[in-house]
Amino acid sequence: MIPVSDTANGATFAVRVHPRARKNALTGALGDALKLSLTAPPAEGRANDACIDFLAEVLRLPRSSVTIAAGHTSRNKVVRVLGLSASAVAERLAAALP
Numbered sequence: 445m446i447p448v449s450d451t452a453n454g455a456t457f458a459v460r461v462h463p464r465a466r467k468n469a470l471t472g473a474l475g476d477a478l479k480l481s482l483t484a485p486p487a488e489g490r491a492n493d494a495c496i497d498f499l500a501e502v503l504r505l506p507r508s509s510v511t512i513a514a515g516h517t518s519r520n521k522v523v524r525v526l527g528l529s530a531s532a533v534a535e536r537l538a539a540a541l542p
Contacts, residue, residue, distance in 0.1 A: 445473070445534055445537070445538050446458065446473050446476055446477060446478050446534075446537070447476055448530040448531075448533045448534040448537070449530055450529060450530040451524075453513075453524060453526070454524045454525050454526040454527070454528075455524070455525045455528055455529060455530040455532075455533045456513060456522055456523065456524050456525070457477075457478060457522070457523055457525075457533065457534075457537075458476055458477035458478065458520065458521070458522055458523075459477055459478050459479075459480050459495065459499075459520075459521045459522070459523050460474045460475075460477040460478070460479050460480065460519055460520055460521075461480050461482060461486075461491055461495055461519050461520075461521060462479065462480065462481045462482065462519070463482050463484060463485055463486040463491040463519075464482075464483070464484075464485055464486075465481035465482055465483055466481075466483070467481065467483060468481065468482050468483055468494065468498045469481045469542075470502065470537070470540050470541050470542070471542070472541065472542070477520065478537065480495060480498070480499075482494045482495060482498065486519075489516075492512055492516060492521075495512065495521065495523070496510050496511065496512065499523060499525075502536065502537065502540045503525060503528065503533065503536050503537070504536065505525065505527060505528065509525060509526045509527045509528075510523060510524075510525055510526075511523070511524045511526075512524075
């Protein structure tokens, strides 16, 4: 499983996004990052919005609790989750992986 860190602003973890995929899905780990396939294109922030929506759904949290802390224009992103500890985030992500 990928490393999830507790910080003063919430739990954070790395994500590697694959835009324009056939379906939205967690597809495993790539190094220290969670690999995430999204149907949205990378243009105009649509992939970022889809990333937030999908992760909020997977983690069973409101959309406002999930933000992109770094990597807004990159495939490699750092996601911040408010309202859950790092261990709870890791547990929910592990349950959602194939």
